[in-house]
Amino acid sequence: MNTVVFFFTGGTISMKVDPVLGGAVPALSGEEILAHDPELSRLANLEVVNFGRLAGPQVTPQHMWDLSEQIRAALERSEVSGVVVTHGTDTLEETAFFLDLRHHSPKPVVVIGAMRNASELSYDGPANVRAAVRVAIDEGACGQGVLVLLNETIHAAAHATKMDTQAIDTFQSPVFGPLGIVDKDRVYFARMLKYRQTIVTSALELRVDLFQMYAGADGRFIDSARVQGARGIVIEGTGRGNVPPMTLPAIQRAIDAGLPVLLATRCAQGRVLDAYAYEGSGKDLRNRGVIFAGSLTGAKARILLMLALGITSEVKELKNLIEAGQYF
Ligand code: ASP
Numbered sequence: 001m002n003t004v005v006f007f008f009t010g011g012t013i014s015m016k017v018d019p020v021l022g023g024a025v026p027a028l029s030g031e032e033i034l035a036h037d038p039e040l041s042r043l044a045n046l047e048v049v050n051f052g053r054l055a056g057p058q059v060t061p062q063h064m065w066d067l068s069e070q071i072r073a074a075l076e077r078s079e080v081s082g083v084v085v086t087h088g089t090d091t092l093e094e095t096a097f098f099l100d101l102r103h104h105s106p107k108p109v110v111v112i113g114a115m116r117n118a119s120e121l122s123y124d125g126p127a128n129v130r131a132a133v134r135v136a137i138d139e140g141a142c143g144q145g146v147l148v149l150l151n152e153t154i155h156a157a158a159h160a161t162k163m164d165t166q167a168i169d170t171f172q173s174p175v176f177g178p179l180g181i182v183d184k185d186r187v188y189f190a191r192m193l194k195y196r197q198t199i200v201t202s203a204l205e206l207r208v209d210l211f212q213m214y215a216g217a218d219g220r221f222i223d224s225a226r227v228q229g230a231r232g233i234v235i236e237g238t239g240r241g242n243v244p245p246m247t248l249p250a251i252q253r254a255i256d257a258g259l260p261v262l263l264a265t266r267c268a269q270g271r272v273l274d275a276y277a278y279e280g281s282g283k284d285l286r287n288r289g290v291i292f293a294g295s296l297t298g299a300k301a302r303i304l305l306m307l308a309l310g311i312t313s314e315v316k317e318l319k320n321l322i323e324a325g326q327y328f
Contacts, residue, residue: 029050103198197327205232
């Protein structure tokens with residue numbers, strides 16, 4: 001029988017309502033989560049790693065790094081078919097993308113969570129666990145990198161994003177669509193990913209900051225990040241990837257200091273492009289040396305820059321690495 005290794009990191013899937021605190025908090029171990037579904041052991045040998053009991057916002061890039069190292073070791077074992085990670089949905093897409101960038105094995109890694117905690121009638125943890133085991137042992141999932149799975153819908157880690165604060169189908173791939181579904185009779189992949197970006201690095205740069213643009217913004221936060229030692233800056237521009245002109249001097253100071261500046265959009269979907277040529281537009285930013293992050297959310301673009309900075313801090317090399325053959 002296949003072996004599937006579970007890494008439990010916390011999140012709502014591990015939570016129950018604490019009557020004293022009056023809200024959901026991490027409470028269940030991995031073993032207790034799996035115990036909701038006694039049928040699971042018929043599908044695969046299940047191994048449990050209790051990595052942590054962290055809510056999504058408590059997860060750091062260092063946790064992601066440590067998790068990716070442990071997953072790599074698990075996947076190297078020949079009897080292991082795949083890995084399942086349970087995670088708080090708030091930052092699930094950042095961890096999934098991080099793991100995907102460092103995933104070099106054909107075996108699947110499936111990242112799941114839950115939108116209802118174990119004290120609620122509609123707790124969706126066990127159904128997502130069952131679906132994840134089925135995907136982790138499915139041949140169709142091989143070679144597709146890290147997958148995000150909730151509500152029986154399979155997404156590529158690079159494309160999935162949390163769209164709704166409370167809906168069960170919160171994860172969607174707004175630009176490119178999901179890869180497949182988990183139906184009652186089979187796991188159905190409607191399409192294969194044509195490109196995946198991976199990064200081979202033994203270092204992670206933690207000092208990368210992210211700023212969202214808004215009407216009337218100026219550059220104080222960007223200047224402050226640079227002065228306080230940021231090694232990279234990610235901007236969520238407006239629309240196609242534009243910024244208020246008052247931020248330009250601070251962006252230029254960051255570029256002149258040799259910092260990579262990466263541009264994403266604050267829109268819920270769509271790619272950034274230098275389609276406009278006014279002051280503060282994408283073309284203006286491109287001409288100054290800003291790097292474009294395709295359709296990545298700002299949070300994912302930051303993850304990419306943190307790992308890419310582990311390879312090089314040369315802005316030209318980073319631009320090639322991030323923009324050439326961009327698949328997102
Ligand atoms: N706030 C929770 C978390 O990210 C949400 C969840 O897991 O669904 O831990």
